[in-house]
Amino acid sequence: MAMSEILVTGGCGYIGSHCVLCLLDGGFDAVILDDFSTGRRSVGETLASADSKGRLAEIAEGSLLDPESIDRVFENRRIDAVIHLAGSSQVAESVSDPGKYYRNNVAGTVNLLESMRNHGIGRIVFSSSAAVYGEPKYVPIDENHPLEPMNPYGKSKLMVERILEDYGRAYGIRSVCLRYFNAAGADPEGRSGECHEPETHLIPSIIRSLLDGNRGFSIFGADYGTRDGTCVRDYVDVGDLAEAHLLALRYLEENGKSDRFNLGTSSGSTVREVLAACERITGKKIRAEIRDRRPGDPAALIADNRKAKEILGWEPKRTLEDSVRTAYAWEMRRRGLTSSP
Numbered sequence: 283m284a285m286s287e288i289l290v291t292g293g294c295g296y297i298g299s300h301c302v303l304c305l306l307d308g309g310f311d312a313v314i315l316d317d318f319s320t321g322r323r324s325v326g327e328t329l330a331s332a333d334s335k336g337r338l339a340e341i342a343e344g345s346l347l348d349p350e351s352i353d354r355v356f357e358n359r360r361i362d363a364v365i366h367l368a369g370s371s372q373v374a375e376s377v378s379d380p381g382k383y384y385r386n387n388v389a390g391t392v393n394l395l396e397s398m399r400n401h402g403i404g405r406i407v408f409s410s411s412a413a414v415y416g417e418p419k420y421v422p423i424d425e426n427h428p429l430e431p432m433n434p435y436g437k438s439k440l441m442v443e444r445i446l447e448d449y450g451r452a453y454g455i456r457s458v459c460l461r462y463f464n465a466a467g468a469d470p471e472g473r474s475g476e477c478h479e480p481e482t483h484l485i486p487s488i489i490r491s492l493l494d495g496n497r498g499f500s501i502f503g504a505d506y507g508t509r510d511g512t513c514v515r516d517y518v519d520v521g522d523l524a525e526a527h528l529l530a531l532r533y534l535e536e537n538g539k540s541d542r543f544n545l546g547t548s549s550g551s552t553v554r555e556v557l558a559a560c561e562r563i564t565g566k567k568i569r570a571e572i573r574d575r576r577p578g579d580p581a582a583l584i585a586d587n588r589k590a591k592e593i594l595g596w597e598p599k600r601t602l603e604d605s606v607r608t609a610y611a612w613e614m615r616r617r618g619l620t621s622s623p
């Protein structure tokens with residue numbers, strides 16, 4: 283591919299940092315725009331110093347809410363395309379503080395797109411979410427499933443998808459929207475992994491509960507109409523997600539039209555199955571208690587991923603156990619412990 287430099291917004295976040303690693307490993311130069319509101323400086327330091335085939339990521343600290351800091355990134359470099367992940371991503375917070383989501387996710391993206399226009403940059407890969415679909419009307423969910431997001435987070439992602447359509451029509455900026463299902467796992471080389479504060483996601487929550495003296499992990503509902511009563515989700519490894527971004531860049535480089543793709547494995551796991559995988563990998567019995575359902579959780583979310591396979595040539599390769607193994611090693615490392623899973 284004849285690309286020189288890729289801008290990754292939110293490149294020090296969980297998925298963004300894996301995209302940066304994938305770019306570096308693939309021979310690209312990457313510049314990261316991150317405001318470090320949730321992105322981690324320690325990951326930034328790793329990305330800026332980890333020598334991946336002689337390539338380093340450059341960090342430009344700045345916010346999408348500050349148009350000048352975006353312009354500065356474009357002015358000083360030859361950027362070919364943007365991978366845009368910066369934004370806020372907690373569903374519950376989006377309900378209590380929607381303004382933050384419309385500001386950071388929608389207004390921030392408009393600032394980015396305006397700067398791209400002004401600098402003649404015409405390709406963007408956007409981190410969207412399965413949250414754009416809302417309560418599933420059927421599973422597996424394909425890209426033609428109705429779009430009825432149930433919270434401001436999902437609405438903000440859908441608004442950006444719509445804005446991208448208009449920017450494509452009017453200004454010729456082509457886009458790929460990647461609708462992630464449940465991201466899981468960590469870099470096998472331990473350079474990055476998941477670390478939200480507070481951590482609400484399933485796999486890190488199970489691992490933390492174990493490492494915090496096996497304090498007990500909460501299963502949110504065991505009375506769903508699923509095979510074992512717990513919720514089914516489509517866990518897709520963050521390394522596979524990262525690879526999809528590179529394929530999306532290549533697709534746009536080869537003049538692919540603007541489009542949107544589900545990124546999931548097309549198979550679901552229940553909470554109990556994930557717990558069992560964690561027990562197999564760690565070799566420990568993990569204490570679990572059944573609690574009430576978490577409000578807003580649908581029983582099952584599974585991607586139909588055929589479109590990404592056919593058009594982008596994407597193939598998720600890592601299994602749930604791979605994701606649990608790397609997530610466990612990452613959490614051990616973060617705590618200064620050695621893991622021998």
Ligand code: UDP
Pocket residue numbers: 464482483484485487488499500501502503513514515553576579
């Ligand atoms: N979950 C759980 N206990 C936890 C965290 C999550 O039982 O401590 C369940 C949650 O109800 C959902 C699934 O695990 O069915 C995945 O939740 P997560 O927050 O990881 O992702 P979401 O699907 O909500 O984006």
